[in-house]
Amino acid sequence: MNKITLIPGDGIGPEITKAMKKVVEATGINIEWEEVEAGESQIDKFGTPLPNHVIDCIKKNKIAIKGPITTPIGKGFKSVNVTLRQELNLYVNLRPIKSFKGINSKYDDIDLVIVRENTEDLYTGIEHKIGDYGAESIKLITKPACERICEFALNYAQNNSRKKVTAVHKANIMKLSDGLFLDIFKNISKQYNLEANDLIVDAAAMNLVLNPEKYEVMVMPNLYGDILSDLCAGLVGGLGIIPGANIGKEYAVFEAVHGSAPQIAGKNKANPTALIQSAIMMLRYLKKEHYALKIEKALEKVFLNGEKLTEDLGGNASTTEFVEEVCKYI
Numbered sequence: 001m002n003k004i005t006l007i008p009g010d011g012i013g014p015e016i017t018k019a020m021k022k023v024v025e026a027t028g029i030n031i032e033w034e035e036v037e038a039g040e041s042q043i044d045k046f047g048t049p050l051p052n053h054v055i056d057c058i059k060k061n062k063i064a065i066k067g068p069i070t071t072p073i074g075k076g077f078k079s080v081n082v083t084l085r086q087e088l089n090l091y092v093n094l095r096p097i098k099s100f101k102g103i104n105s106k107y108d109d110i111d112l113v114i115v116r117e118n119t120e121d122l123y124t125g126i127e128h129k130i131g132d133y134g135a136e137s138i139k140l141i142t143k144p145a146c147e148r149i150c151e152f153a154l155n156y157a158q159n160n161s162r163k164k165v166t167a168v169h170k171a172n173i174m175k176l177s178d179g180l181f182l183d184i185f186k187n188i189s190k191q192y193n194l195e196a197n198d199l200i201v202d203a204a205a206m207n208l209v210l211n212p213e214k215y216e217v218m219v220m221p222n223l224y225g226d227i228l229s230d231l232c233a234g235l236v237g238g239l240g241i242i243p244g245a246n247i248g249k250e251y252a253v254f255e256a257v258h259g260s261a262p263q264i265a266g267k268n269k270a271n272p273t274a275l276i277q278s279a280i281m282m283l284r285y286l287k288k289e290h291y292a293l294k295i296e297k298a299l300e301k302v303f304l305n306g307e308k309l310t311e312d313l314g315g316n317a318s319t320t321e322f323v324e325e326v327c328k329y330i
């Protein structure tokens with residue numbers, strides 16, 4: 001029996017985690033979910049949106065899957081998502097972007113993977129005011145973090161039959177910080193029998209829209225990874241589709257790329273595919289390929305059939321109807 005920490009999150013989080021659970025359980029796998037709450041709702045009870053028992057629960061089970069958690073904009077507490085990644089040293093954010101046949105999007109043959117550094121860059125939260133004049137945020141890029149993320153991306157390519165790894169940076173302007181990232185990528189990539197190249201982030205954004213099929217594995221610092229993964233989601237049908245995994249040496253936390261989508265929360269409209277695909281990644285991480293494949297094949301059939309698509313994909317099925325269809329094919 002696998003014991004997994006489940007964090008429902010807020011906004012559309014509870015609806016899509018319920019949907020994900022139903023789909024995973026339809027495969028017949030034996031999983032015990034240990035449910036814990038994080039986010040704004042916990043502040044009154046525990047004085048923090050990320051109570052210690054949540055971190056302890058993930059440390060105990062080693063694996064968690066979570067719904068999105070809202071972060072106040074421009075004020076309030078630090079992102080629970082970012083804090084979790086830093087606390088558990090989940091230094092890789094792995095985001096596969098793959099087209100599904102049947103989903104109406106501009107491209108139908110995209111199969112690339114974004115490897116986003118997950119612990120530093122502008123996300124360390126080191127910022128301060130300069131009196132009334134302005135504010136300053138520190139972009140922290142360190143050698144060990146660059147080394148481990150570049151090694152992960154290159155190993156991932158090697159182990160998954162990918163031939164090319166592209167490093168994304170802005171080393172023409174940030175010569176020291178992004179320059180360090182690029183130097184390390186160039187040095188480490190020499191040890192691999194892979195095609196290794198690099199792109200400045202603005203050019204990467206344009207090239208991804210013009211010729212996304214040219215890219216296989218892309219590795220980059222935190223901020224560029226955040227932005228380009230949403231861009232890539234848009235290439236294959238939107239944020240409702242794209243899964244993610246936060247991976248470290250000891251723990252892994254699986255979550256969709258999208259946020260809590262407050263506009264559609266509680267309306268039974270959210271597309272749970274991204275979290276269901278995150279669960280597929282989790283099952284593969286647990287070496288449960290048989291169950292992962294069952295869900296993957298069912299999703300392919302639902303999209304190809306095209307009768308039960310959620311609104312974000314141009315259909316009119318509810319979250320529950322979509323989930324019933326996936327379970328039917330499983």
Ligand code: NAI
Nearest residue numbers: 067068069070071081239240257258259260261270271312
């Ligand atoms: P968002 O990803 O929640 O929404 C962007 C757009 O995509 C909206 O139009 C939304 O309706 C749509 N969308 C997202 N997921 C969808 C789904 N599963 N099905 C159908 N439509 C979907 O991004 P936004 O609005 O910038 O952020 C909302 C909140 O989420 C913020 O507080 C943000 O900080 C938080 N957030 C949390 C993340 C996490 O928990 N890992 C990641 C990203 C954002």
